[in-house]
Amino acid sequence: LEFAVQMNCQGCADAVRAALDAAPVGADVKLLELRPQEQSVLVETTAAAERVRELLENSGCRAVLKGMGGSSE
Template sequence: LEFAVQMNCPGCADTVRAALEGTPGVTLLELLPQAQSVLVQTTLGAERVQELLENSGCKAVLKGMGGSPDGEGGPGGS
């Protein structure tokens, strides 16, 4: 799952990382504060992961789900 996450201060990324890494069933794959992007692999629902992100104090929006990093199997396309 990929989320757009508002990380407006240096501590925000650390808070997001702590919220996700402390949760069973969630693996943090990528955390990019400059791009305000978080990529996770999870056995939880997207809504639950979004709730974890927002409970860390940051606004989060689901950007995409499913598929492999090269885009196969993902929704949409151009």
């Protein structure tokens, strides 16, 4: 899943990473890419997109789903 996340500084990016790291056991959220300059976060998960968006917004940053798809490998 790819999300547009309003990250204005490195502190925002750190907060997003911490919010995903704090995901409850069983949420199965793996951070693939964190790109603060592009305000983009890419995750791999079996959780619902809405649940991941909520986790991202727990960082204090607004998040919007940009897209979803399978592996590019």
